[in-house]
Amino acid sequence: MIDTTRLRAAALALAATALACAAASAQPAAQAAAAAARTPARQADYIVAIVNNELVTQVELDQRIARARLDALRTGARLPPDAELRKQVLDALIEERVVVTYARDSGLKVDEPELDRAVANVAAANKLTLDKLQDRLKAEGIDYARFRANLRDQMLAERVREREVISRIRVTDAEIDNAVAARQGQMAASSEMNIAQILVTVPENASPEVVAERREKALAALARVRGGEPFEVVAKAVSEDANKDKGGEIGAKPADRLPDLFVNAVKPLAVGAVTAEPVRSGAGFHILKLLSRSDVSTASVTQTRARHILLRPSTALPVDAAQKRLAEFRDQILAGSRRFEDVARQYSEDGSAAGGGDLGWTAPGSLVPEFEEAMNKLPPGGISQPVVSRFGVHLIQVVERRQVAVDPKELREQARNVLREQKFGPAYTDWAAELKARAYIEMREPPQ
Structure with a gap:
C-alpha cells in the first residue's frame, strides 16, 4: 500500500523522469492549462486536479504510478489493484500540492547557500556539473529559476511539516511517568547482580519424606551461616552445585539472565545479606546471598x-x-x-x-x-x-x-522524545487532512 500519511521523501521520489517532473509540479495551474490548450494533439496529457494554484496532470500521475510499480518489482512489495493504486498515488500528489502551497505562505525561508547545496546534490547525482545541469534543463524546456523554486518549495514543505506537526503533539506528564517507569524496569532487568548460593538438591519425584530431609539439611546450613560461619565455607562443605569450590558464587550477571526466582528472592536484600528461608525450585533448596548489585539510580x-x-x-x-x-x-x-x-x-x-x-x-x-x-x-x-x-x-x-x-531529567527528556516520535505519524495525518479540508481542490474528468 502506498504510504500517504506523511509527506515523506520516498513519496516525493516517485517521478519516473525527475527533472521533467520538477518543472511540471511547480508550474502554476493557469500556465499549465494554457500549455495544454496549445497542444491538443497530446490527448494523454490533461489536468487531473487543481489544488489551490497548483495542478496535477495525467502525465505526472502516470509517471508516479510507473515508478511505484518499478519500486514494487525491486522490493517485492505487493501493490493494490490498478484503480486503488491510481487513487492512492493521486491522493499523495494532491497532499503534496496542499502542503507545498501552505509552506509558501508559512513565513519560513530557505537560505540561498542551502538551496545551492541542494542544486549541487541534484547535479552530482546526475553526474553533471552545474553548467551541464543548466544545459540539460534548458534542453528539456525547464526554466532554471523555476527549477530552483521547485527545490525551494520541497525544502519549505519539509520544514513547515516539522514545525507544524511537532507543535501539535502533546505529551502528558502521566505518559512520561509511565514511560520512565517502563524504562527503569528495563534498566533494573539489565543491571548486574552477583549472587552466591548453597544448593541442596532434591531428586525428581522425591517422596515427602525425602523432601523434608533435604529441607532440614538446607536449614542446618542456613543456621551455620547465621551463626557466623563464612558463607563460602559452608557452601564448600554443603552445596551440591558446580560453583561450590568458588564459595557458591555464581558470578555477576544481568538480572534478566538470572532465574526470576533468584531475582525476586534477593530483591529486598541489602548487599551482603542472606535469604531468611531456603528458596525452593525444581532443582532443590537454595540459600542465596547477594554479593553485589548495580543500583538502578546510578545505572x-x-x-x-x-x-x-x-x-x-x-x-x-x-x-x-x-x-x-x-x-x-x-x-x-x-x-x-x-x-x-x-x-x-x-x-x-x-x-x-x-x-x-x-x-x-x-x-x-x-x-x-x-x-x-x-x-x-x-x-x-x-x-x-x-x-x-x-x-x-x-x-x-x-x-x-x-x-x-x-540523569533523571535526561531520562524524562528521552521518554518525551520517544513518545513524540511515536505520535508524529498520526499527528501528521490529522494536520494534512485539515489542510486538505481548507484547500481548494477541483477534480477534473478525462477529456472525451
Whole structure:
C-alpha cells in the first residue's frame, strides 16, 4: 500500500523522469492549462486536479504510478489493484500540492547557500556539473529559476511539516511517568547482580519424606551461616552445585539472565545479606546471598557521538538517486580519498554541515528510530549504508561512545522524545487532512 500519511521523501521520489517532473509540479495551474490548450494533439496529457494554484496532470500521475510499480518489482512489495493504486498515488500528489502551497505562505525561508547545496546534490547525482545541469534543463524546456523554486518549495514543505506537526503533539506528564517507569524496569532487568548460593538438591519425584530431609539439611546450613560461619565455607562443605569450590558464587550477571526466582528472592536484600528461608525450585533448596548489585539510580546508558551527511530527496533528487550518491561518498571515504567531515561540509543539507556533520553526544531516544537503529549497529569509526528517515537520506559515521550515569531529567527528556516520535505519524495525518479540508481542490474528468 502506498504510504500517504506523511509527506515523506520516498513519496516525493516517485517521478519516473525527475527533472521533467520538477518543472511540471511547480508550474502554476493557469500556465499549465494554457500549455495544454496549445497542444491538443497530446490527448494523454490533461489536468487531473487543481489544488489551490497548483495542478496535477495525467502525465505526472502516470509517471508516479510507473515508478511505484518499478519500486514494487525491486522490493517485492505487493501493490493494490490498478484503480486503488491510481487513487492512492493521486491522493499523495494532491497532499503534496496542499502542503507545498501552505509552506509558501508559512513565513519560513530557505537560505540561498542551502538551496545551492541542494542544486549541487541534484547535479552530482546526475553526474553533471552545474553548467551541464543548466544545459540539460534548458534542453528539456525547464526554466532554471523555476527549477530552483521547485527545490525551494520541497525544502519549505519539509520544514513547515516539522514545525507544524511537532507543535501539535502533546505529551502528558502521566505518559512520561509511565514511560520512565517502563524504562527503569528495563534498566533494573539489565543491571548486574552477583549472587552466591548453597544448593541442596532434591531428586525428581522425591517422596515427602525425602523432601523434608533435604529441607532440614538446607536449614542446618542456613543456621551455620547465621551463626557466623563464612558463607563460602559452608557452601564448600554443603552445596551440591558446580560453583561450590568458588564459595557458591555464581558470578555477576544481568538480572534478566538470572532465574526470576533468584531475582525476586534477593530483591529486598541489602548487599551482603542472606535469604531468611531456603528458596525452593525444581532443582532443590537454595540459600542465596547477594554479593553485589548495580543500583538502578546510578545505572548508565551508552551515549554516541556521531556525524552524518544528509541529502533531502525531492522530485529532482529521488530517494534512490540520493542513496546512490551517498553510497558513492561512502566508497570514497572508505578508500581514503575523501574525509567524512569534508564531504558533510560540502554537501550535507543540514544545520550540522558547517561542523562536518557532527551531531554531538546523543542519548538513546534522542534521534528518529531509523537513524538510531542504524547508528547503534555501527562500531566506532564505522560508516553506515544510506539510511532513509522522514528527514531524508543519511550517511552516518560513529565517532565514539561512552557510558554515562542516567540523569533523571535526561531520562524524562528521552521518554518525551520517544513518545513524540511515536505520535508524529498520526499527528501528521490529522494536520494534512485539515489542510486538505481548507484547500481548494477541483477534480477534473478525462477529456472525451
